Amino acid sequence: MISSKMLTRLNRSFVQAARSMYIQVQETPNPLSLKFLPGQQLLPDASKTYDFSSAATAKQSPLAIKLLRVDGVKRVFFGEDFVTVTKSDETVDWALLRPEIFSTIADHIQTGKPVINEAATVSDQVEEDDEVVMMIKEILETRIRPMVQEDGGDITYVGFDDGVVKLKMQGSCTGCPSSGVTLKNGIENMLTFYVPEVKEVIEVKDESDDLVEQELKKFEQSKGIKD
């Protein structure tokens, strides 16, 4: 909640606003990801999270577009009160990225615009789940997601077939060297313990992400641009 004093400060110059806003940084298990906490709520709906890996998919979030324009930023993930930024590769220096990320986040919060434009959001489909799927979703929601979000990531349910639960990992979990271990030994252990019908848990890669990346590569090649 922004106090009136904070609002007064925000109306001053950008530099002062940036200084008065304290953005905390936390490391995540993924060495390519950092978690930024501006100290206030970013998303109106605490149960939703957003993961953007390219400007094409980030149209509903002006802040994500700005962050993805920073050289070296590969992925942006929004939780209720945090932003997880993933850099392109090991060679990118966090020392150079951090100030740009700080100023981008502070600048956007200063404008007062929402992080996510809800009008562009596709409404969730309401399906009739059977009892087993409901149990799986409840365990994910109440036990697994809060712990994963603490590390700057998220896990979403994709499907359940023949004893195999399919999950998609987002934020700092994408590309994290620990995520395979966490998924197989931790989450699979928890789900198989509480839901006997679950035999295995596998990670699902995002097909649309791959598609977008392929199209971008084709476009860049046709324009003669090389990474």
Added chain:
Amino acid sequence: MSKFGGATAKVIKGALKVRQTSFRAALTLTNEAVSRIRVLLAQQNDANALKIGVRQKGCNGLTYTLEYAKDKQKFDEEVEQDGIKVWIEPKAQLSLLGSEMDYVTDKLSSEFVFRNPNIKGTCGCGESFSI
């Protein structure tokens, strides 16, 4: 939550001593463990339960920690047995589910022991484990 210094417990891989019930509890305590926890909690004025956490520590990856706790955190799993409460941290739940907690006394030592079917290995003294 009040912390009066942490303690660690031994971890071994193995089958449970207590017979498996139809309802699967997150953690099973033996009678010896219940008695020992009751004695320990009786000595503390403002502790309501024993809290189990997990830390990146030791020579084989992870280590369980034991602490006295007054308040139950939002996502802690509560196990109550014979009037004794044990609270398990969310991250510890990932590897601890289905384990048995015992208290073993012999001539050399007396300590809490977790019989954990989920772990892959432990170090020599059993303080740390890997999953």
